Amino acid sequence: MINTEKKKYGLTQHRKQQLMYLLFDLLAAVLVWVSFLIFRWVIYDERIFSVDTVLVPVFSFYRALLLYPIGCLIVYWLSGYYLRPFRHSLAQEFLLTFFSSLLITIVAFFLIVIDDPVENYQCYYVSFFVLWALQFSIPYLVRLSVSLTVRRLIKKGKYRFNVGVIGNKKSAAELSKVLTDKNVAVVISEDELDKFPQLQRDYELSEVVVAAHGSDEHLYSIISKVYPYHVEIYFPARVYDMLTGAARIQTLQGAPLVCITEHKMSDTGLSIKRACDIVVAAVSLLLLSPLFLLIAILIRCSSKGEVIYRQERIGLHGRPFEILKFRTMIADAEPNNPQLTRTDDPRVTRVGRWLRKYRIDELPQFWNVLRGDMSLVGPRPERQYYINQIVQQAPYYCLLYKIRPGLTSWGPIKVGYTDTIDKMIQRLNYDIVYMENMSLRLDIKILLYTIAVLVDGKGQ
Numbered sequence: 001m002i003n004t005e006k007k008k009y010g011l012t013q014h015r016k017q018q019l020m021y022l023l024f025d026l027l028a029a030v031l032v033w034v035s036f037l038i039f040r041w042v043i044y045d046e047r048i049f050s051v052d053t054v055l056v057p058v059f060s061f062y063r064a065l066l067l068y069p070i071g072c073l074i075v076y077w078l079s080g081y082y083l084r085p086f087r088h089s090l091a092q093e094f095l096l097t098f099f100s101s102l103l104i105t106i107v108a109f110f111l112i113v114i115d116d117p118v119e120n121y122q123c124y125y126v127s128f129f130v131l132w133a134l135q136f137s138i139p140y141l142v143r144l145s146v147s148l149t150v151r152r153l154i155k156k157g158k159y160r161f162n163v164g165v166i167g168n169k170k171s172a173a174e175l176s177k178v179l180t181d182k183n184v185a186v187v188i189s190e191d192e193l194d195k196f197p198q199l200q201r202d203y204e205l206s207e208v209v210v211a212a213h214g215s216d217e218h219l220y221s222i223i224s225k226v227y228p229y230h231v232e233i234y235f236p237a238r239v240y241d242m243l244t245g246a247a248r249i250q251t252l253q254g255a256p257l258v259c260i261t262e263h264k265m266s267d268t269g270l271s272i273k274r275a276c277d278i279v280v281a282a283v284s285l286l287l288l289s290p291l292f293l294l295i296a297i298l299i300r301c302s303s304k305g306e307v308i309y310r311q312e313r314i315g316l317h318g319r320p321f322e323i324l325k326f327r328t329m330i331a332d333a334e335p336n337n338p339q340l341t342r343t344d345d346p347r348v349t350r351v352g353r354w355l356r357k358y359r360i361d362e363l364p365q366f367w368n369v370l371r372g373d374m375s376l377v378g379p380r381p382e383r384q385y386y387i388n389q390i391v392q393q394a395p396y397y398c399l400l401y402k403i404r405p406g407l408t409s410w411g412p413i414k415v416g417y418t419d420t421i422d423k424m425i426q427r428l429n430y431d432i433v434y435m436e437n438m439s440l441r442l443d444i445k446i447l448l449y450t451i452a453v454l455v456d457g458k459g460q
Helices: 011-045 061-078 090-111 122-156 169-178 190-203 216-229 239-244 267-287 289-302 350-357 365-371 384-393 395-402 410-415 421-436 440-456
Strands: 161-166 182-188 207-210 232-236 256-259 308-314 320-326 375-377 406-408
Touching: 011 061, 011 122, 061 090, 061 267, 090 122, 161 169, 161 190, 182 190, 190 216, 207 216, 216 232, 216 384, 216 395, 267 289, 267 365, 267 375, 267 440, 289 320, 289 350, 308 384, 320 365, 365 406, 375 440, 384 395, 384 421, 395 421, 406 440, 410 421, 410 440
Parallel strands: 161 182, 161 207, 207 232, 375 406
Antiparallel strands: 232 256, 308 320
8 A cells, every 4th residue: 555645754854863863972972971980089089978079080071071072973973873874783883882982982091081190000901991881881772772762663663764666556566565664655657757856845755766667778867857856766676786786675574676876885984084075175275275365366367257266067966066166267268058178278368277287276176075065086076068968878977976076086087187078978987986986095096196197287
């Protein structure tokens, strides 16, 4: 039976679960530090019976009482625990909490506890293991109780995830029998895809299963229309997908599905990658500000027009954003349709040619990275005008929408500036390879190659 009643689940539920874990982790961190404080007072200071001094710690416990929980939340965020709160298993929860608690304990011990003036160094060893035991057991028991409660509510049908099925009613009815932990909320025919934004809001769809039939080009066109609305996209698995391991069984009773939007990088890797983006972008903007001022003066003195050139590109989830560059062309260089840059293009200014050679014109995009529009490493974003031409030959372009575009990637390194659609497709293929092999190690390797390209002046 297909339920078409509107319900308040989906993305809102996802956000509430994230906030719930964050709040309980915060409370658990405070409880850990207070418990450790009491342990130190009772065992080593013997202050518990001295009312006049019980509130005077040996070192700055109260400042740590503020900083310690914040530090815990930062480590938890870097571990990827909050990224997909409904996706980690109980085993993953145990491992993430175990290693996070070990890291927190080591950092806290060397920043705070080691300053405690005690005569017996054995106290340090005992303190370390007591803090680790508290830091692991309290948050883990709290998390476990929350997770088991959520699983019980899911089993009782109190929590259900709204799924939209793109196809016909027959295919939707078949899927509803096997998607036991999900609610098939609405069936969307291919003719109704233009209404998807409204349907996604009305039913708060968190996932979409594409059960439509047709060529790969046809299916990719459906993906392109759904991607911008930040939903998980699945296909019923084909035999090839099962043989190659692409299919994933969501529950024991579930249907094998292929998730188009699933990342190859772990949640921990994705969180650390984003943290590196924020830190590097912020530091770069600060350190390069004098250079930015000098470039701005050169651009302003050499030609008329704005210093910063803004252009709409398509990024994460297929959503448009405004990319920033130092202007390298004359004003109004594209009076009609977009035009690709050619060798010795007369529209490029003298200063602009030098900026392009060393790719200095891309430096303002550190602001895009800081905002979350882009990453340091990822596929170069394109304009919709050229995407429309690319998909005619490479309909799988929409697969890039699952990751943030970047300042650099394999594509720009191998292909350089793309002045033809064929080069854009060639760059796309390199970016697909990068996406399928994403890792922090690969990102570092690509950044080192990029630096070599910049030093050699091979930007164009």
